[in-house]
Amino acid sequence: MAAAAAASMGVVREVLGPDVVEEVDQPIIDYIANVLADEDFDFGAPDGHGIFEALGELLIDSGCVSSQDHCLQVCSKLCEKFGKHGLVKPKQAVRSLVTPLRMNAGMDDDVAPKKQPEVFEGPLLSSRDKAKIERKKRKDERQREAQYQMHVAEMEALRAGMPPVFVIHNNDGGPAVRDIHMENFSVTVGGRDLIQEATITLAFGRHYGLVGRNGSGKTSFLRAMAMHAIDGIPKNCHILHVEQEVVGDDTTALQCVLNADVERVQLMQEEARLVQQQKDLEIEAEFGQGSGKSKGDLDKDSISKRLEEIYKRLEFIDADAAEARAASILAGLSFTPEMQRKRTKEFSGGWRMRIALARALFIEPDLLLLDEPTNHLDLHAVLWLETYLLKWPKTFIVVSHAREFLNTVVTDILHLYGRKLHAYKGDYDTFERTREEHLKNQQKAFETNEKARSHMQGTLHCIMFGV
Ligand SMILES: Nc1ncnc2c1ncn2[C@@H]1O[C@H](COP(=O)(O)OP(=O)(O)O)[C@@H](O)[C@H]1O
Numbered sequence: 001m002a003a004a005a006a007a008s009m010g011v012v013r014e015v016l017g018p019d020v021v022e023e024v025d026q027p028i029i030d031y032i033a034n035v036l037a038d039e040d041f042d043f044g045a046p047d048g049h050g051i052f053e054a055l056g057e058l059l060i061d062s063g064c065v066s067s068q069d070h071c072l073q074v075c076s077k078l079c080e081k082f083g084k085h086g087l088v089k090p091k092q093a094v095r096s097l098v099t100p101l102r103m104n105a106g107m108d109d110d111v112a113p114k115k116q117p118e119v120f121e122g123p124l125l126s127s128r129d130k131a132k133i134e135r136k137k138r139k140d141e142r143q144r145e146a147q148y149q150m151h152v153a154e155m156e157a158l159r160a161g162m163p164p165v166f167v168i169h170n171n172d173g174g175p176a177v178r179d180i181h182m183e184n185f186s187v188t189v190g191g192r193d194l195i196q197e198a199t200i201t202l203a204f205g206r207h208y209g210l211v212g213r214n215g216s217g218k219t220s221f222l223r224a225m226a227m228h229a230i231d232g233i234p235k236n237c238h239i240l241h242v243e244q245e246v247v248g249d250d251t252t253a254l255q256c257v258l259n260a261d262v263e264r265v266q267l268m269q270e271e272a273r274l275v276q277q278q279k280d281l282e283i284e285a286e287f288g289q290g291s292g293k294s295k296g297d298l299d300k301d302s303i304s305k306r307l308e309e310i311y312k313r314l315e316f317i318d319a320d321a322a323e324a325r326a327a328s329i330l331a332g333l334s335f336t337p338e339m340q341r342k343r344t345k346e347f348s349g350g351w352r353m354r355i356a357l358a359r360a361l362f363i364e365p366d367l368l369l370l371d372e373p374t375n376h377l378d379l380h381a382v383l384w385l386e387t388y389l390l391k392w393p394k395t396f397i398v399v400s401h402a403r404e405f406l407n408t409v410v411t412d413i414l415h416l417y418g419r420k421l422h423a424y425k426g427d428y429d430t431f432e433r434t435r436e437e438h439l440k441n442q443q444k445a446f447e448t449n450e451k452a453r454s455h456m457q458g459t460l461h462c463i464m465f466g467v
């Protein structure tokens with residue numbers, strides 16, 4: 001068994017490649033090698049489907065392979081290599097017979113010919129079969145793409161019907177929403193379940209790092225939350241998913257951020273209108289003209305009264321500080337004062353993405369969802385964002401592959417794995433350690449089971465054969 005395990009490990013390393021073996025948790029690689037080394041393992045047909053059935057999900061979820069198709073290729077390769085090393089004697093599929101079977105093969109020889117382990121040398125499938133498989137693969141791909149496009153269109157329609165997220169000035173001071181419980185929810189894209197019956201609670205004020213291999217559904221999960229498409233998210237919860245760059249137009253970068261405070265903008269516009277009307281009335285009075293009423297049918301006193309209310313409210317929402325706050329966020333994200341006065345249409349996509357991020361930070365929604373924010377940032381801006389997020393008073397979820405960034409800004413990790421969300425307390429390093437421990441324990445349990453099984457087999461053998 002030890003020799004078989006070593007040979008098995010060699011094949012697994014060779015097929016997966018040194019980079020993958022390096023990257024994936026060692027216990028996972030050990031587990032895969034052990035399963036395949038088991039003499040009872042059923043490799044099934046030579047196309048590797050037996051391996052795919054037993055280990056496909058693990059190979060995909062652990063990041064050993066990048067897609068289902070890649071997984072099938074790897075399983076087929078594993079099956080082929082195991083065959084070459086004489087570690088497997090798969091049942092020959094009728095179609096895969098390359099040389100005609102001679103019933104008297106070896107009959108004339110003095111010694112029986114050795115069994116040929118090289119069972120996979122020739123082509124396994126006829127060209128007709130291959131073409132058929134190719135056609136089916138292309139059809140499946142087209143179908144998946146169409147389903148995905150349908151999903152995107154549905155999401156866009158949902159997004160169009162949603163009120164835009166902007167700054168909310170609470171009169172009572174407290175946040176509208178605290179903890180968010182999402183129970184037994186699934187996220188499906190193009191008919192494929194990316195998350196299945198997961199349950200998660202986002203505790204108010206905690207900072208979550210969302211991790212999982214590429215394509216596992218992190219972005220889709222954030223989108224679903226932003227669309228309020230998951231039960232358990234309160235209707236009044238303001239969720240902002242920074243996914244798209246701001247539209248390029250004549251608005252300056254600074255104004256674009258400030259415009260997110262809709263109430264402030266509206267109050268200031270009303271103030272400017274009323275001040276103008278006040279001036280017009282004064283001029284009319286000086287020349288003894290007019291009815292003493294403005295275009296809006298307000299007299300001098302009503303205008304003064306409304307202006308007073310506006311000033312009070314502007315003071316309450318700290319409107320004067322808004323511009324300095326917006327400017328400091330933009331500066332943190334490496335916008336010079338000149339750049340802040342530039343029109344958004346003059347910026348590249350990457351910089352418009354930074355403006356979108358600045359807007360989100362300025363708005364400070366109940367739940368902020370950041371999808372790989374450091375991708376668009378220079379080192380200086382990343383460090384600034386770290387410091388800013390550390391002091392973030394509300395809940396956020398951030399997807400990132402940057403370990404140090406996660407270690408600095410998060411208090412919890414959400415791991416999207418095996419279509420479930422697993423929550424871990426602590427930063428990324430803590431998560432990795434906890435998980436390693438967990439996998440080692442699983443491996444130990446596997447080995448104990450193995451020992452128990454072979455012991456049992458030994459006992460059975462003794463009972464059956466009386467030895
Ligand atoms: N452009 C696309 N075309 C077809 N399917 C896609 C596309 N983008 C994403 N998907 C599907 O959605 C799944 C999840 O994608 P996504 O949520 O972007 O994952 P992540 O953010 O974890 O990388 C993918 O595995 C894929 O099946």
Ligand SMILES: [Mg+2]
Nearest residue numbers: 218219220371
């Ligand atoms: Mg993504």
